[in-house]
Amino acid sequence: MMSVAPGALMAQDDPVSGGAPQEAVDEVDEIIVTGQPERGAVIGEIEPEQQLSPADVRALGVTSIAEIITELEPQTNGTPIILLNGKRISSFSEIRDIPSEAVARVDILPEQVALSYGYAPTQKVVNIVLRQRFRSEKAELELGTTTEGGRDNAEIEAGLLRIRGDDRFSLDLEYSRAARLLESERDIVTTPSSRPYALGGNIAAGMSGAEVDPALSALAGQTVTVAAVPGSAASGAPSLADFVAGANVAAVTDLTPYRTLNPATENFSANATLARALGGVSATINGRLELSENDSLQGLSTAALGLAAGSPFSPFAQDVTLYRYLGQGGALGQQIRGTTGHVGVTLNGQIGRKWQWSFTGNGDLSITRTRTDRGIDTDAIQAALDAGDPSVNPYGDFAPGLLANRPIDTARAKSQAVTADLLVSGALFRMPAGDVMTSIRLGASANGFESRSVRSGVERSTDYSREIGSGQVSLDVPLTSRSKGVLGGIGDIGVNLNIAAQQLSDFGTLSTLGYGLRWQPIRAVQILASANQDRAAPTGAQITDPLISTPNVSVFDYATGQSVFVTQLSGGNAALRESVRDQFRLSARVKPFEKPNLTLTATYLNSRTTNPIAAFPTPTPDLEAAFPQRFLRDADGNLIQVDARPINFLRSQSEQLRWGFDLSxxxxxxxxxxxEAWRASGSRPEDRPKELDDMRAAFGRNRAQGERPAGQDGAPPAGDSGERAGSGRDNAGPGDGGERPRGPGGGGFGGGRGRGDGQGGGRLSFSLYHTWHLEESILIAPGVPELDLLNGDATGSSGGQPRHEIKARVGYSNNGLGARLGVDWESGTHVDGALDGSSRLEFGSLATANLRLFANLGQMPSLVKNIPFLRGARVSLRVDNIFNQRREVRDATGMTPLRYQQDYLDPLGRTISISFRKLFTPNFGGARAGG
Incomplete structure (x- = not known):
């Protein structure tokens, strides 16, 4: 064992003479009693699909549990349910900031495991098992930018962590900010407005497309419907001849310096968790505070000023309209300020030997404030022009008093919730094939939602409350068992049944019914099948969010085949109804051999939903015919407003097959x-390799591999238990390494029971997952053709549903150096619009690659020997979208619509960030390593 995990020598030295940092102490075996569950294992007989050891976690190139969950997205296929040491947590904020070095094991489990913890069987489960003893302080700085310029960002984080068995304390502070990215910093071509606005101004007739003035047409030698205002007009009244040069040549203003592609953001969070073992109960309290700011620019204020025929500034014989951008007012802005507070409590305990209980309680408060500039009210300017005031030049700058009225829309949304949840689970009774397991969950919550908004001077308010009582019961019944000799020839078979109900004060009773089958014909194969029907009510936010009006939002109007800027309405919809979903899931996991570790998985999912709740889809002609009240057009048929608040579709159907493999x-x-070479040669001290001497010098140790502690008369020195590192005791301090995962397949992701498999060394890993969408369709409303998202229809601005999606990951980690490459690919789609196919859009396929390079400097003894500060240090370089790929969109003519310019679809493109993190891990004797 000592030759497999050389870092174990550091855990045996004199505890008062210095200690190795976390990175220097690799994982070693703990004593595992055959037939006993692993420490921190989940309830039930379902085995993990995959199991990651500390070496596997290091190979991910991540620094926290939050990053672990993000990096495992291909394996979890979305957001999973998170457990800690096989127990429930009040919320993810309890553990999100814990350093990855404190993780002893990660189990990825199928959806059916969620039932044992009182959740719906619709999400995979990730069980994080922490080391039994760990101490550290951390400081991290990250800087990033885009290779095309703009959007610089920075993040700084500091935290501390103490783990000793069930006792835990953590505190994490994080601050980040990112600069805004303007359209002018990318190759954006401004989408023409439906009206001829410009900073200098354009003159048009009162009726769209009509002649401005016959006399001007005679001077220009053509019928003039629009004329650019001459520059000289800003300092005095122009003549009719001054407009000849701009006849039918409308002035155009580049608005890209006044609009943001990405807003400026600033965020601060503080997160603290305290866990203590109180008798036979483990108690945890968590508090989190988040502050956020988001500032964006929405273009310039517009003015359509009427000039009468007798105006001193109008040389025209009839009334005309001047279209101007009012640059004096600056860019229109939208500011969003958010405050979020959370308090969570978790209690876990045992009832006898076979029952356990868990209580979680949460209190949440969220306040969001939005301010949106509507532009300058031009009534005062128009009144002065109508009065013939010679001091008010409509083509020049206006007096500040005329610009003083600047309406602002405001909105404030507040949500608060208190929830409590009690889970009791255990064995009801024993059958020949094993224990019949049950879980019983009872929950209650009180939710309040308040919103206030002022739009165009009209105030709206909503006060809404919802109380929920809920319960869930699940049974897991083993029918056959190989180990117990009950029809073992057909393998292990178990069935489960779950029933749940919610009583909502505003929606009545919503029920859930499900059942499933588990079959393990041989140890290497596990097959799971489940079916469930659940009813869900819209969230309070979906019902009560305040109405927000955002100007100058770019959309593609399929009815006209043009990109246009519209005012978009967002907020809640009080008319939303409950949805009913029927799901069938069939999954299989195969681990054909132990070394190398290979896991094959496949999942078939069929989902049918009635009254699904979704954001308002892309404005197609069929959709506009079904919901005419959601669209507003001007007299010329130009789309000027879209109400994008959520709606209920009539029905949706989804069918997909997802399969893939993980190899470690x-x-x-x-x-x-x-x-190993030194031991093979006899382990003589005089032949000790230089690398071991460097380790002794770097980490302050007093002996080399294989030597006994230098205590009096050969006894272990004071404070040394004399036990081997990794024996399950905590004498090894922060680098005790904890447990070796024991999975169904052994080694790598699967863990392994044997020794000598390089558990404490490096990893070479591969994963590949392919999702094949067999059906994706939506029936929006009666009388509207069903949308086939795989064949020409869409509900969003990014096209239809790609039929094929691939996620591939390759990772390498060894000797303190590592790299991880991720490649995501989606097949192309198309969207058929109106105009006899002339507005059909082709969305090309897209492949993006992300690379992370990292160096754990603390695992380089020679470097740490020369620069002790680097003990516990890590440097990481990340490049996202390496090849700067963006999706290509073409219309029927082969051109890219202005709305689908590549810099609109992905403003950032290639981004680069570099980070430096330092773990100040204490020595065994209490001193601080590295500082």
Missing amino acids: IALKSHIQKVI
Whole structure:
């Protein structure tokens, strides 16, 4: 064992003479009693689909549990349910900031495991098992930018963590900010307005398309319907001849410096967690505070000023309209300020030997404030022009008093919730094939929602409350068992049944019914099938969010085949109804052999939903015919407003097959090879390799591999238990390594029961997942053709549903150096509009690659020996979208619509960030390593 995990020598030295940082102490075996569950294992007989050891976690190149969950998205296929040490947590904020070095094991489990913890079986479960003992302080700085310029960002984080068995304390502070990215910093071509606005101004007739003035047409030699205002007009009244040069050549203003592609953001969060073992109960309290700011620019204020025929500034014989952008007012802005507070409590305990209980309680408060500039009210300017005031030049700058009235829309949304949840689970009775397991969950919550908005001077308010009582019961019944000799020839078979109900004060009773089958014909194969029907009510936010009006939002109007800027309405919809979903899921996991570790998984999912709740889809002619009240057009048929608040579709159907594999190959580190060679030669102190001397010098140790502690008369020194590191005791301090995962397949992702598999060394890993969408359709409303998202229809601005999606990951980690490459690919789609196919859009396929390079400097003894500060240090370089790929969109003529310019679809493109993190891990004797 010592030759497999050379870092174990650091855990045996004199505790008062210094200690190795976390990175220097690799994972070693703990004593596992055959037939007993692993520490922190989940309830039930369902085995993990995958199991990650500390070496596997290091190979991910991540620094926190939050990053682990993000990096495992291909394996979890979305947001999973998170457990800690096989127990429920009040919320993810309890553990999100814990350093990845404190993780002893990660189990990825199928959806059916969620039933044992009182959740719906619709999400995978990730169980995080922490080390039994860990202490550290951390400081991290990250800087990033885009290779095309703009959007610089920075993040700084500091935290501390203490783990000793069930006792835990953590505190994390984080601040980040990112600069805004303007359209002018990218190759954006301004979408023409439906009206001829410009900073200098354009003159048009009162009726769209009509002649401005016959006399001007005679001077220009053509019928003039629009004329650019001459520059000289800003300082005095122009003549008719001054407009000849701009006849039918409308002035155009580049608005890209006044609009943001990405807003400026600033965020601060503080997160603290305290866990204590109180008798036979483990108690945890968590508090989190988040403050956020978001500032965006929405273009310039517009003015359509009427000039009468007798105006001193109008040389025209009839009334005309002047269209101007009012640059004096500056860019229109939208500011969003958010405050979020959370308090969570978790209690876990045992009832006898076979029952356990869990209580979670949460209190949440969220306040969002939005201010949106509507532009300058031009009534005062128009009144002065109508009065013939010679001091008010409509083409020049206006007096500040005329610009003083600047209406602002405001909105404030407040939500608060208190929830409590009690889960009791355990064995009801024993059958020949095993225990019949049950879980019983009872929950209650009180929710309040308040919103206030002022739009165009009209105030609206909503006060809404919802109380919920809920309950869920699940049974897991084993029918056959190989180990117990009950029809073992057909393998292990178990069935489960779950029933749940919610009583909502505003929606009545909503029920859920489901059942499932588990079959493990041989140890290497596990097959799961489940079916469930659940009813869900819209959230309070979906009902009560205040009405917000955002100007100058770019959309593609399929009815005209043009990109236009519209005012978009967002907020809640009080008319939303409950949805009913029927799901069938069939999944299989195969682990054909132990080394190398290979896991094959496949999942078939069929989902049918009645009254699904969704954001308002892309404005197609069929949709506009079904919901005419959601669209507003001007007299010329130009789309000027879209109400994008959520709606209920009539029905949706989804069918997909997702399959893939994970392969993990253990690698021996350089130091492991050195130690093995030294041991093979007799382990003589005089032949000790230089690398081990460097480790002693770097980490303050007083002996080399294989030597006994230098205590009096050969006894272990004071404070040393004399036990081997990794024996399950905590004498090893922060680098005790904890447990070796024991999975169904052994080694790598699957863990392994044997020794000598390089558990403490490096990893070479591969994963590939392919999702094949067999059906994706939506029936929006009666009388509207069904939308086939795979064949020409869409509900969003990014096209239809790609039929094929692929996620691939390749990782390498050894000797302190690592790299991880991720590639995501989606097949192309198309959207058929109106105009006899002339507005058909082709969305090309898209492949993006992301690369992360990292160096755990604390795992490089020679470097740490020369620069002790680097003990516990890590440097990471990340490049997202390496090849700067963006989706290509073409219309029927082969051109890219202005709305679908590539810099609109992905403003950032390639981004680069570099981070430096330092873990100040205490020595065994209480001193601080590295500082």
